[in-house]
Each structure stands twice: as structure tokens, then as C-alpha cells.
Amino acid sequence: MLEPDTNRSSSPDETPLPAEIDEYLSRLGAGLDLPAHVRAEIASEMAGHFRDSIAAIESEGLDPERAAREAIARLGSPTELAAELTSAHRTTRRLLSGAAGGVFQATLGAAGGMLLGIAIVAATLCEFAVVTGTLLKPPTEFLFAGLPALRAAMAGLPMATALLAWASCLAAFVAARRGVAVSSRISRRTPAAVRRVWAVAGFATLFVAAVFLVPAPQNLVSVLSLVAVPFVFAAAALTDSTPRVSLPRRKVIAAIGVLAILSTSFARNVPAWNGPLPDVANTPQAHAAQLREFDRVAPAWTYVGGHPVLAEGGGLWGSGVITQTINVWTFDPSTVDATAQELSQFKDIRFEAWRAVRFDASPAIAEWIPDPAYSAPYATAPADFHAGQLDAGQGQVEFDVSHVRTTEWIVFVTGTGPDGRRYRLNEPEFNMGGGPLVSSFTGTIWQWLTAST
Amino acid sequence: MRRPSIRTQLLKGTTPLLVLTVLRDSELYGYEIAQRIRERSGGAFAPSEGSLYPALHALEAEGALQADWRESDKGPKRRYYRITGKGGALLAEHEAEWASFARGVARTVAGPTNA
Numbered sequence: 001m002l003e004p005d006t007n008r009s010s011s012p013d014e015t016p017l018p019a020e021i022d023e024y025l026s027r028l029g030a031g032l033d034l035p036a037h038v039r040a041e042i043a044s045e046m047a048g049h050f051r052d053s054i055a056a057i058e059s060e061g062l063d064p065e066r067a068a069r070e071a072i073a074r075l076g077s078p079t080e081l082a083a084e085l086t087s088a089h090r091t092t093r094r095l096l097s098g099a100a101g102g103v104f105q106a107t108l109g110a111a112g113g114m115l116l117g118i119a120i121v122a123a124t125l126c127e128f129a130v131v132t133g134t135l136l137k138p139p140t141e142f143l144f145a146g147l148p149a150l151r152a153a154m155a156g157l158p159m160a161t162a163l164l165a166w167a168s169c170l171a172a173f174v175a176a177r178r179g180v181a182v183s184s185r186i187s188r189r190t191p192a193a194v195r196r197v198w199a200v201a202g203f204a205t206l207f208v209a210a211v212f213l214v215p216a217p218q219n220l221v222s223v224l225s226l227v228a229v230p231f232v233f234a235a236a237a238l239t240d241s242t243p244r245v246s247l248p249r250r251k252v253i254a255a256i257g258v259l260a261i262l263s264t265s266f267a268r269n270v271p272a273w274n275g276p277l278p279d280v281a282n283t284p285q286a287h288a289a290q291l292r293e294f295d296r297v298a299p300a301w302t303y304v305g306g307h308p309v310l311a312e313g314g315g316l317w318g319s320g321v322i323t324q325t326i327n328v329w330t331f332d333p334s335t336v337d338a339t340a341q342e343l344s345q346f347k348d349i350r351f352e353a354w355r356a357v358r359f360d361a362s363p364a365i366a367e368w369i370p371d372p373a374y375s376a377p378y379a380t381a382p383a384d385f386h387a388g389q390l391d392a393g394q395g396q397v398e399f400d401v402s403h404v405r406t407t408e409w410i411v412f413v414t415g416t417g418p419d420g421r422r423y424r425l426n427e428p429e430f431n432m433g434g435g436p437l438v439s440s441f442t443g444t445i446w447q448w449l450t451a452s453t
Numbered sequence: 454m455r456r457p458s459i460r461t462q463l464l465k466g467t468t469p470l471l472v473l474t475v476l477r478d479s480e481l482y483g484y485e486i487a488q489r490i491r492e493r494s495g496g497a498f499a500p501s502e503g504s505l506y507p508a509l510h511a512l513e514a515e516g517a518l519q520a521d522w523r524e525s526d527k528g529p530k531r532r533y534y535r536i537t538g539k540g541g542a543l544l545a546e547h548e549a550e551w552a553s554f555a556r557g558v559a560r561t562v563a564g565p566t567n568a
Contacts, residue, residue, distance in 0.1 A: 076503030
């Protein structure tokens with residue numbers, strides 16, 4: 001049956017309507033393809049009309065039963081009236097207003113949802129950092145860090161993309177719900193009719209944006225997270241209502257208290273708060289095993305008990321470019337010229353960027369070695385230690401690796417020796433307890449999917 | 454098949470004009486509008502109740518009318534309609550169109566005039 005508008009307070013003298021009129025209103029309501037609040041308003045209006053009409057007809061001398069039938073006859077077929085009323089409400093003006101209003105409200109909803117999502121993600125990260133001590137900085141530093149510093153710390157990290165994508169999922173959910181509700185109300189289309197349009201349009205727009213338009217640092221997690229956004233939008237647009245979750249306040253307070261106590265007790269013992277971890281990887285056995293793997297690049301050339309070139313640190317965390325600082329062996333400044341003399345025997349000295357993989361020398365020790373799946377470096381760059389940038393004994397080399405999915409690298413320096421064979425002139429020191437050079441892929445999802453590994 | 458009368462067909466087309474005309478003077482609810490038209494026509498005609506409400510809702514959707522719920526003289530709340538500025542302009546347009554149409558029909562029915 002067509003429900004009367006419950007938002008209006010009914011007057012005490014609104015007498016019950018005859019059964020035939022109720023039946024008429026039910027059929028009218030069934031035929032109205034309009035939102036519930038509009039149907040309720042029409043029900044109230046038509047009920048008032050029947051009261052007036054029946055009273056007028058009764059005053060002409062007809063009994064109530066005949067008066068009701070006459071009132072119905074004057075109004076005509078409920079099906080036709082419903083169709084005409086539906087058509088009257090569905091104007092192009094309202095459709096356009098509904099679309100514009102829906103998009104506006106969806107945008108506001110997305111902004112609000114994004115802020116809420118970021119707050120939830122940040123709070124979760126803080127809690128995770130406290131409990132594990134392995135992620136980010138301690139929450140006190142995190143919370144009081146300036147925005148530029150925070151942005152710089154997160155820039156280029158695929159994890160930051162994933163976190164923003166998770167916040168975007170909440171934004172998409174809120175946007176879809178508000179868009180459907182507002183456009184349905186303004187355009188006078190039923191939510192069921194509006195939902196499909198919103199789901200298809202929103203999914204297509206967000207999918208194209210996520211996959212083809214928005215460049216961001218990517219890895220598998222960020223890609224899956226970003227692709228989830230259009231699906232969340234479509235699901236939110238198509239589903240009927242959000243189940244209300246009501247939690248008793250006492251239980252929420254108790255849960256927060258338990259979490260705080262646990263966090264405090266864990267925080268006292270987290271390693272990140274008690275100095276760096278001991279360098280467990282620097283053992284002779286691990287080093288020897290690792291050097292054998294390095295020899296796959298080229299056999300080592302040693303002189304004066306060491307390597308003529310030392311590759312120190314480097315790498316831009318989260319960047320699409322890896323850098324390696326190269327030193328000529330300069331522990332003793334007086335040997336620089338001797339080193340240059342040694343290097344002068346080599347031709348075609350170059351830097352080689354190799355994909356790195358984790359190498360477990362023993363169960364407790366992890367190292368990085370050139371990926372055995374590749375027999376050649378990803379990229380090379382010439383180096384001239386005599387006339388080039390390394391004359392002063394130090395320099396840097398950069399490799400653009402922004403369009404390859406590999407994110408861990410080792411840079412070697414090799415040269416063709418006096419005997420015509422290529423030798424390795426450095427031993428990447430970062431492997432001695434550190435990690436590989438780390439880069440990140442920055443681009444759209446489509447570029448990530450079609451990039452080489 | 455019974456042919457619809459001229460009155461029925463004319464009423465269908467002129468319902469918005471009649472509704473806007475009676476609402477120019479006062480705010481009324483649906484049933485009152487039908488009664489007021491009947492009174493002003495001297496009982497000659499009244500719009501079909503089945504076409505009155507779609508016309509009212511269409512005019513409201515167009516922005517020519519505004520409606521709100523108020524207590525009526527008879528007690529219960531009714532949905533009162535009032536004409537808007539846009540409705541006033543639409544009424545003037547309809548009146549001019551009707552006057553032109555009515556003159557044309559009258560001339561045609563009267564036959565050729567002797568100069």
C-alpha cells in the first residue's frame with residue numbers, strides 16, 4: 001500500500017478512509033515509479049482529495065459507500081493516474097539537476113570520506129608502529145612531524161600509494177552513497193533506477209583514472225589497492241543500504257584501554273626504539289658465499305689487498321632512479337695516484353646495474369646477490385676514471401629504472417684488464433649487513449602491467 | 454468508438470492555463486482548485502480530477518508552482534499550491550496564446566465577413 005507521508009503530523013480529524021479508497025491508493029502507489037518520499041507525499045495528497053471529494057458527494061445525498069465509488073470514478077484509473085504523475089515528476093530539468101546535485105554531493109562526500117580514510121589509516125599505522133616498532137617512526141615523532149617532512153618520507157613509496165588507495169576506497173563508498181541518494185531525490189527517479197547509472201558511470205570513470213591516468217609509485221599491493229577503488233564505488237552504488245553497526249560505548253572504551261595497555265607494554269621492548277639491530281649478516285661464511293655469486297658478473301680484480309674501486313652506499317629510496325657513490329680506494333690519500341695508475345691498465349671501464357635478489361647464505365643470514373635469472377646487467381654506463389667525473393676520486397652514477405618493475409639493485413664497476421678479460425673492480429659494500437639499492441616503479445597501473453620485470 | 458467531445462479535448466489542453474489562472478488570486482489545494490474552476494466557469498466545466506493532479510505536479514516540476522503543506526479551513530493538512538514568478542510569466546504566455554487561438558476559432562466558425 002502507498003504509505004502516507006509520516007513526516008507530516010496528521011490532524012486529529014483525519015478519519016480512516018473506506019476500504020475501496022485504500023485499495024485505490026495501494027494500486028496507485030504500486031504504479032508510481034518514484035522515490036519513497038515522493039510516493040508518500042502523493043499518498044497524503046490523494047487521501048486528502050478523497051476526503052474532500054467524498055464529503056462533497058455525500059452532501060449531495062449519496063450514501064458513504066456510493067460516494068466512495070463516485071469519488072474513485074471521478075479520479076479515474078489508478079494505473080493511468082500513476083503513469084501520468086510519474087511522467088509529470090520526471091522532467092529533464094529535474095534529471096539534469098539531479099545529476100549535477102548528485103555529482104556535487106558525491107564530490108563533497110569523496111572529500112569527507114578521503115579525510116576520514118586518511119585519519120583511519122594514519123591511526124592504524126600509528127598503532128601498528130607502536131605495537132611492532134618496525135614501521136615508520138615512533139608515533140610521537142610521526143604525529144608531530146611537519147607535513148612537508150612527512151610527505152618527503154612517504155614520497156615515492158608504493159606503500160603510500162596503497163595507503164591512499166585504501167583511504168580512497170572509503171571516499172568512493174561515501175561518494176557513491178551520497179551521489180545515489182541526492183540524485184534520486186532531486187531527479188525523482190527511484191534509487192534502483194539511479195544506482196545502475198551511478199555504478200556504471202562511476203566504475204568506468206574511476207577504473208580509467210586508476211589504470212590509465214594516475215601515475216604513482218606502484219607495486220603489486222598498490223595496484224590491487226587502486227583497482228579496488230572502482231569496485232568499492234560500484235558495490236556501494238548498487239547495494240541497498242548500509243547495515244548499522246552499533247557498539248556499546250563501554251565496550252569501545254574498554255577495547256581502546258586494552259589496546260593502549262598492550263601498546264605501552266610492547267613499546268618498551270620494540271627494537272626500533274632501542275638502537276639499530278646488530279649486524280648479523282657480516283660473517284666470513286656469508287661473505288664468501290656472496291662473493292662467489294658476485295663472480296658471476298665478472299671475476300674480481302684485486303690489488304694491494306683490496307679492490308681498486310669502492311662502491312659506497314647510495315640509492316634513492318622510493319625513486320625511479322638509483323644512484324651509487326663510487327670512490328677510488330682512498331683509505332690512504334697517498335694511494336690515490338697508485339690507484340689511478342692501476343686503473344689505467346683497464347679499458348672500457350663501466351658501471352653495471354644488476355637486478356638483485358635475496359640470497360640466504362644460512363638460515364639466519366640474508367644477503368643480496370645478482371639475480372641468477374639474468375645473465376646480463378639491466379643497464380650500463382661508461383666511466384672514465386682519468387678524464388671523467390671520477391678524477392677527484394669520487395663520483396656518482398645514476399640509472400633510470402623507473403619503468404621496470406624490479407626494485408632491488410646492485411651496481412658493479414667492471415673493466416677490461418691487461419689480459420683482455422673483463423674484471424670486477426668493486427665489491428658492493430652495501431651488502432655487508434645493509435640492503436640493496438632500492439628503487440620504485442612510478443607510473444600508471446597500465447604502465448606497471450606492461451613494464452618489463 | 455465514441456468520439457471525445459470538443460470540451461473534453463479543450464479541457465485537457467487548457468488545464469495548465471485554468472490552474473494558473475485560479476491560483477493567480479489565492480493559494481489553493483487540489484480539490485479547491487477543481488471547485489474554483491467549476492465556480493468561475495459558472496458550472497459549465499471543471500477539469501477532470503484525474504488530469505488535474507498530474508498537471509499540478511508537472512507545473513511544480515517546471516517551477517511554475519510551489520507547494521507546501523498547511524492546515525486547511527476544514528482542519529486536516531492539505532497541499533497548497535501557489536504561483537511563482539515563473540508561473541506568472543507562463544500564465545501570461547498561455548493567456549496570449551489562448552486569446553489568439555480563441556479569436557481564430559471564433560472567426561473561423563463565424564464564416565467569411567463581408568467587407
